[in-house]
Amino acid sequence: MIVDGILPYARKLIASHITTKSIVVDATCGNGNDTLFLANQVTDGEVYAFDIQENAINNAKEKTKTFNHIHYYQTGHENAASIISKDHNYIDATIFNLGYLPKGDKKITTNSSTTIKAIESLFEITQKNGIIVLVVYPGHPEGQVESNEVMEFVKSIDQQTAHVLHYQFINQKNNPPYIIAIEKR
Template sequence: MKLKGILPFSKQLIDLAAAPGDTVVDATCGNGNDTLYLAEKVTETGHVYAFDIQEAAIQNAQLKTQDHAHITFIQDGHEHVSQYVTEAISCAIFNLGYLPKGDKSITTLPETTITAITELFNLLKPGGIIILVIYPGHAEGQIEKEAVLQFLSEFDQNLAHIIQYGFINQKNNPPFVCAIEESGT
C-alpha cells in the first residue's frame, strides 16, 4: 500500500461520492483542476457549479474546461451557494487559501468558508461528501485552519462523519484534507 498525497486523496474522495448524472460543486474553482475532474466524473448527464470571486480564476477554469458544457461558472463567493444551487448535491470541494500564481492577498476567509460549508451540507444527499483542502502555510491560512477545525470539531456527530487526513512530519505547515460525510440519518 502507498499512502496518497493530499490532492490524489481528495480525488479519491470525489470518486467515492460523485457519479455520472450527479450535481456537484467546486466551491473554489481557481485554475479549474477540480472543476475539470468533477465535470469528467459526473459526465454530460450531470452538472457542475463552479464558484470563485476572482474573474481571472473563472477565466482560467473556463479555458481548462472548454470542452464541457455542463458547468455553470459563478463569479461570487461560495457563501452564496444556496442562491444558485437548489438541487441535492453528492459532492463539493474547496481548495482554501489563494489562487495559485494569482494575487496572494486575496484569500478565502473563515467566516465565508464556514457559511458555505453549512449551506452545502444542507444540500448534501445522504452519504454525500464535502472535501476541504486546507493550506495553513501562510498567515491567513493559519487563521482559517483554526476556525474551520473548531467549527468541524463541534459538528453534530449524528449528522456527519468528519475526517482529517494529512502528513504530520512535513515542514512548513503542510496542507491537509478534511472531509465531511453526511451520515444519512
C-alpha cells in the same frame, strides 16, 4: 503506494461519492483543475463552479471549454447553496481548495467566516452519504487563521449528522496542506 498525496486523496474521496449523473460543486474553482476533474467524472450530471476572481473563472473556463455541463458563478462560495437550490434540491459532493489563487494575488484569500457559511449551507443541500472535501492550506498567515477556525467548526459537528475526517502528513515542514472531509449521515 498505500498513502495518497493530499490532492489525489481529495479527489479519491469525491470520486467515491459520486456517479456520472451527480450534481457536484467546485466551491473555489481557481485555475480549474478540480472543475476539470469533476466535469470528467459527472459526464451526465452538472458541475457548479464558484470563485470571486474573474481571472480564476476565466482560467477554469479555458481549461474546461470542451464541456457544456458546467455552470460558472463569479461570487463567493457562501452564495453557492442559494444559487444551486434554484435548480436542484440536493448535491452529491463539494470540493474546496482554500487559500489563494496559485500564481494569483496572494492578498486575495478565502477566509474562515465565508468558508464556514459555505460549509453550513452546502451541507444542508448535500444528500445523505454525500461529501464535502476541504483542502486546507495553513502555510500562510490568513490560511493559518482559517485553518484553526474551520477545524474548530468541524469538530463541533454532531457525529449523528456527519462523519468528519482529518487527513494530514504529520512529518512535513512549513504547515503542509491537509484534508477535512465531511460525509453526511
